[in-house]
Amino acid sequence: MLDRLTLSMRASHVLAALLVVAALVLAVVGSAIGDTFYLRLATEALIFAGLALSVDLLLGYSGALSLGQALYFGIGAYTSALVLMKVPSFWLAMGAAAGMTFVCAIIGGLIANRVRGVYFALITFGLAQVVAKVVYNIRDLGASDGMIGIPVIDIGIGPFSVSAGNPVGFFLVVLVIIMALYAATAYLLDTPFGRVLTALKANEKRVPFLGYSVWRARMVCYLAAALIAGLSGALYPMLRGFVSPELMFFMTSGNAVISVILGGVGTLVGALYGSVFLVIIKSVIGSWTDHYLIIIGLLFMAGVLFMPKGLIGFVRPHVERMIAPRHLRETRAPEQDAPLKAEEVKP
Amino acid sequence: MKIRGYKVVLAAALAATALSGPAFAADPIKVGVVTPSTGTFAPIGQQVRWALELAAKEINAAGGIMGRPVTLIVEDEETTPAAAVQKAEKLFQVDNVDFLTGTVNSGATLAVGQLAERNKKLATTSVSFADSITADKCSPNVFRVNARAxxxxxxxxxxxxxxxxxxxxxxxxxxxxxxxxxxxxxxxxxxxxxxxxxxxxxxxxxxxxxxxxxxxxxxxxxxxxxxxxxxxxxxxxxxxxxxxxxxxxxxxxxxxxxxxxxxxxxxxxxxxxxxxxxGYSPQIDTPENKKFVADFRAAYKVDPDLYGADSYGTLYAYKAAVEKAGSTDTDKVRAALEGLTWNTPQGPKTIRAGDHQAMQPMYVVRINNGKFDIIDKVSAEDAIGPDTCTRF
Incomplete structure (x- = not known):
């Protein structure tokens, strides 16, 4: 059965495939001309795209705005850094980061999921600030200076090995991981559980009447989002060789929310495009003027006013029309976005 | 909105000096500057930029470094290590600078220092004073020109x-x-x-x-x-x-x-x-410092502070080292910087080879109705403390 939700997800996948093709072209061109900076900048953009993806899972699907998602990004980064300094193993670092993030997210989730709406946003913001301040003051974690000296590791994939210091190789590794996180999220949303999340966003009060636990759905969504953020964060010290408490600050969380809104809330792939777009804007305009934040702010306001569904929300209906089977194509109302369809069901 | 036109400005300054002073045939020596122009430390970054521009202008007017003009390429540190490292990587990889300076936040200095090491380039700080930079977290590619805590x-x-x-x-x-x-x-x-x-x-x-x-x-x-x-x-x-x-x-x-x-x-x-x-007071009574304070005030209408004085000295240290090494090659310049003694507004400074920390006389200053009076001076040897760097 092909409904509108599946159709819009497929359109997102087409756009995700486009992003992968663009990334591969960049990788080929980059390695041909021996570039380092742009490939590593793109790698960083992809890492922050993972954080944005986690914000979009929460905001776009369960409707919960997290203003402190950088907390789990930072926990992943610090765990990975600590492991790498003891044992330079990629898989051990990723595993430890996932485990640590999961444990912390259970604690954070138990606190944050007691409330909803604006209070959820405030609690997540507060949690991240508290932990960031604690890390900022712990000398064994490098305190306000952060930790340097994280070695350049070799990543063993079966019989092959890629150095994190190789710009093209590490870029491709990060690309694979972020796209795998994207695919896993898309799969999760396609399961019956994913439909419960969509229902939650549309009308939370009706969900219990259908026999589903609201709390459990929100908690699972929170844990999944935290894991995505933690795994993305675990890649950061491999790229840059250091971690610092700024990774957990509101600036990082806020940038992820901006990426999602620019790219398109509730589109998944929009988070990836939004993040890449934001990094490019920051780097290009930031080298030209100190006041690039004004430009990002103006772009953000223009985006919210003129493209309320973001970059991808703007492009996706056209893609949907191209790939839709005939019976859906004729009844398609262009300004309606599929995940919001459920809102038509009034209580 | 302030557009980063340092290259243009310096090129213009260069063109002006080319008419009156020595003409440059050689490629410029590029110096990367990663310093905060936004955020809490923006006023410090302003002193750093002004002082480096003043030093570059003077060096170029006097014939450059080994006949090559100095160009500054400035990026915003944003007072976070994450931003500083990204900007520094651009300077090393895209602009291919020979030398990097300007970091303020000590976390940024440490992270940029590690990046310099991995890129086989040299970095200095003229502001950060966390002891660790030239102690337990020292790097063979990092030098500190200012006094540490x-x-x-x-x-x-x-x-x-x-x-x-x-x-x-x-x-x-x-x-x-x-x-x-x-x-x-x-x-x-x-x-x-x-x-x-x-x-x-x-x-x-x-x-x-x-x-x-x-x-x-x-x-x-x-x-x-x-x-x-x-x-x-x-x-x-x-x-x-x-x-x-x-x-x-x-x-x-x-x-x-x-x-x-x-x-x-x-x-x-x-x-x-x-x-x-x-390490500095504008009231230091030497001809070098009087000239520096007068030039600085003429150009920017304010007094230099210790950050300005140390940044000004940084570029002269690099000039002296490159001329001693006869090259801008990282290994040769590092060897030349180790043990280098050169002149600054604060008097002669020496870079200790063991930990890359500059030694300089220190002053005790006391505030007297809005002025920093120098009341005591401690010799460089008494102030420096032991060398605890074990990496090189």
């Missing part, structure tokens, strides 16, 4: 214990890494010279009310109080202490960034008598 406290402690032998000291610092390390450094230096520590407290950054700590301070009956808060925190702390009569018969000393021209106005009479150890 340990040098500042050594000078201050030596002067203080001469005035008040066996002084009873109370410490108050901001509750983060810089605060804790400055207090620890001063405490170690003072105790070594016979001081008694009677208590310490760490107040949250940006505290509005310090009176909650006054009971403890009064009960400890200190003769001297060491503080390392900065900016508006200093203004609130000292004016509140003055209101409570705590400043009577108490000598207040502190870190060199505690009172600057920026918060002097808000402090008023509460600042009088405050003493600190610093």
């Amino acid at each position: 340990g040098q500042q406290s050594a000078a201050l402690a030596a002067w203080l214990l001469k005035q008040k032998p066996k002084a009873k000291i109370y410490y108050l610092g901001p509750d983060y890494e810089m605060g804790r390390s400055t207090v620890a450094a001063f405490k170690a230096n003072a105790e070594k010279l016979g001081a008694q520590s009677v208590g310490e407290v760490f107040a949250p950054n940006d505290s509005k009310d310090y009176t909650q700590f006054f009971g403890q301070i009064r009960a400890a009956r200190p003769e001297v109080m060491y503080i390392s808060v900065a900016g508006n925190d200093t203004a609130r702390l000292l004016t509140q202490m003055q209101d409570f009569g705590l400043l009577n018969s108490l000598q207040v000393v502190g870190a060199s960034g505690t009172i600057t021209s920026a918060n002097m106005g808000a402090l008023g009479a509460a600042a009088n008598g405050f003493a600190t150890g610093a």
Whole structure:
């Protein structure tokens, strides 16, 4: 059965495939001309795209705005850094980061999921600030200076090995991981559980009447989002060789929310495009003027006013029309976005 | 909106000097500058940029470095290591700079230093004073041209214990890494010279009310109080202490960034008598410094501070090292910088080969009605402290 939700997800996948093709072209061109900076900048953009993806899972699907998602990004980064300094193993670092993030997210989730709406946003913001301040003051974690000296590791994939210091190789590794996180999220949303999340966003009060636990759905969504953020964060010290408490600050969380809104809330792939777009804007305009934040702010306001569904929300209906089977194509109302369809069901 | 037109400006300056002075045939030597132009430390970054521009203009007017002109390429540090590393990588990889300087945040200096090492380039700081940069976290590719926290406290402690032998000291610092390390450094230096520590407290950054700590301070009956808060925190702390009569018969000393021209106005009479150890004062009475202060004031309408003076000296250190090495090659310039002695507005400085820390005479300055009077001078050898770098 092909409904509108599946159709819009497929359109997102087409756009995700486009992003992968663009990334591969960049990788080929980059390695041909021996570039380092742009490939590593793109790698960083992809890492922050993972954080944005986690914000979009929460905001776009369960409707919960997290203003402190950088907390789990930072926990992943610090765990990975600590492991790498003891044992330079990629898989051990990723595993430890996932485990640590999961444990912390259970604690954070138990606190944050007691409330909803604006209070959820405030609690997540507060949690991240508290932990960031604690890390900022712990000398064994490098305190306000952060930790340097994280070695350049070799990543063993079966019989092959890629150095994190190789710009093209590490870029491709990060690309694979972020796209795998994207695919896993898309799969999760396609399961019956994913439909419960969509229902939650549309009308939370009706969900219990259908026999589903609201709390459990929100908690699972929170844990999944935290894991995505933690795994993305675990890649950061491999790229840059250091971690610092700024990774957990509101600036990082806020940038992820901006990426999602620019790219398109509730589109998944929009988070990836939004993040890449934001990094490019920051780097290009930031080298030209100190006041690039004004430009990002103006772009953000223009985006919210003129493209309320973001970059991808703007492009996706056209893609949907191209790939839709005939019976859906004729009844398609262009300004309606599929995940919001459920809102038509009034209580 | 300020457009980053340094290249253009310098090219124009170059063209002007080409008509009147020596003409350059060779490629420019590119120096990368990653320094904050936004955020809390923007005023420091401003001094760094001004001083480096002044030094570059002078060097180019006098024929450049080995006949090659100097070009500065400036990027914003944003006061975070993450941004600084991204900008530094661009300078190393895309602009292919020969040398990098300007970082302020000590976390940024450490992270950029590691990046320089991995890119086989050299980086210096002329601002960060966390001891670790040239101690336990030292790097063969990182040099520090300014005085570190340990040098500042050594000078201050030596002067203080001469005035008040066996002084009873109370410490108050901001509750983060810089605060804790400055207090620890001063405490170690003072105790070594016979001081008694009677208590310490760490107040949250940006505290509005310090009176909650006054009971403890009064009960400890200190003769001297060491503080390392900065900016508006200093203004609130000292004016509140003055209101409570705590400043009577108490000598207040502190870190060199505690009172600057920026918060002097808000402090008023509460600042009088405050003493600190610093690597620079615009009042240093040497012909080099008088010329530097006059040129700086003519160009930018303000006095240079210690950050400006140290940044100005940085470019001359690089010039001296490249000319000694006869090349801009990293290994050759590193070898030339190690043990280098060169002239700065503060007098001759020497880079210690063992940990890449600049040695310089230190001054004790005391505030007297809005002016920093130099009241004591400690020789470079007495202030430097042991070499604890074990990596090279």
